[in-house]
Amino acid sequence: MKKLISSLLISSMFLTSTVFADPVFEGHAEYSDQYKQEAQELFTGEVEHLERKDIIRMTVSQVLDGSINMEGDEFFAEVTNEVYGDKGVIIPKGTIAHGKITQSGDPKRLGRGAWLELSFDYLVTPDGREIPIEGKMSTRLHPAVETTKIIAQDVGYTVAGGAVGGLLALNWLGLEAAIASQGYTLAGGAAVGGVIGLGMALMRKGNEVLIAPGDEIRVKINTTVPLPVYKDSALQQHELFYPGLDIRISNIEHEEDPFGELNTITITVLISNMSDKNFSGLDMALVNDYNKVFRPSIFGDTKMMFKKINSGDKVVGQISFTVDNINRSFWLAFFDRRSGTAVTKISLDNAYRKMPEKQKKKNMKKAKRKTNFKKEPDLLDDI
Secondary structure: OHHHHHHHHHHHHHHHHHHHHHHHHHHHHHHHHHHHHHHHHHEEEEEEEEOOOOEEEEEEOOOEEOOOOOOOOEEEEEEOOOEEEOOEEEEOOOOEEEEEEEEEEOOEOOOEOOEEEEEEEEEEOOOOOEEEEEEEEEOOOOHHHHHHHHHHHHHHHHHHHHHHHHHHHHHHHHHHHHHHOOOHHHHHHHHHHHHHHHHHHHHOOOOOEEEOOOOOEEEEEOOOEEEEEEOHHHHOOOOEOEOOEEEEEEEEEEEEOOOOOEEEEEEEEEEEEOOOOOEEHHHEEEEEOOOOEEOEOOOOOOOOOOOEEOOOOEEEEEEEEEOOOOOOOEEEEEEOOOOOOEEEEEEHHHHHOOOOHHHHHHHHHHHHHHOOOEOOOOHHHHO
């Protein structure tokens, strides 16, 4: 009887595993076919390599504050510029990178600033692929560069102190004493002021470090990774068109506002309005990938802001928009006055791929110059 029961149990287990094995096999085959179809739609079939020492430009998704964040803290960053191989794009804009703070240093005397070192271990592309990488980025200056900057700043403190000391000596002892002593009173005052200035320089601490969303970080790759090349069609952003309204973006320039912030996008646009609607520059706006709307800026070119674009008109001009993060994806939208809804949306990312390389390099140069990762002191901290 025991042998019979054992045989029945073994047969039951075998049948059960057989029943459940077929659907798993079928599901795997179905996934494989689907993956092949998606790969054919996305990629050219060519393979390029993300090379060692390549640089990927990113912006963090949250604030990294050297006075708050600790070693080991994780964060995410977003790729802001498409990475190209010889045959096309291998990492698209919008790819997410996983990062971690690996080392940090506090601000020290002699004006030495705080620093953060970041490491990156994988990317997640917009199509859902996870790519293992080894990437590093540091806000720490090379010791020689940092020393040069500190010396220049400390000389400034000493000279300023000397000037103040000389003026104080002149005010306290008078011009006659300076003449009678053949200038020794002024020299003595300057020397005392110089010592005070040097003391200030020695006591001065460096800045805390702060990396905020919108600040561009440049991540150096330490490994070689083979990657498929994207088709141009796979990278195209969705657009919305209105019959008869033709909009062409011929140039996109990143500019600073009057306060020195790199937050203005100036667009050169050609508009042919053969539609049944009338527009003006005030009906135009930039919409980002979070559906946040930015109206024309008064700090840029305002000629098109108040210009009428009636049915049958053709207009060429520039218009500027001040945005919160210049590295996001944007669409140039025209809004219907009555309904308040966008009737057309033209992707700036799509247009940017057709921009001259000279203009792209100019924009990248401005972004690099803008980022210093210094945390400005809060005036409220002294109250």
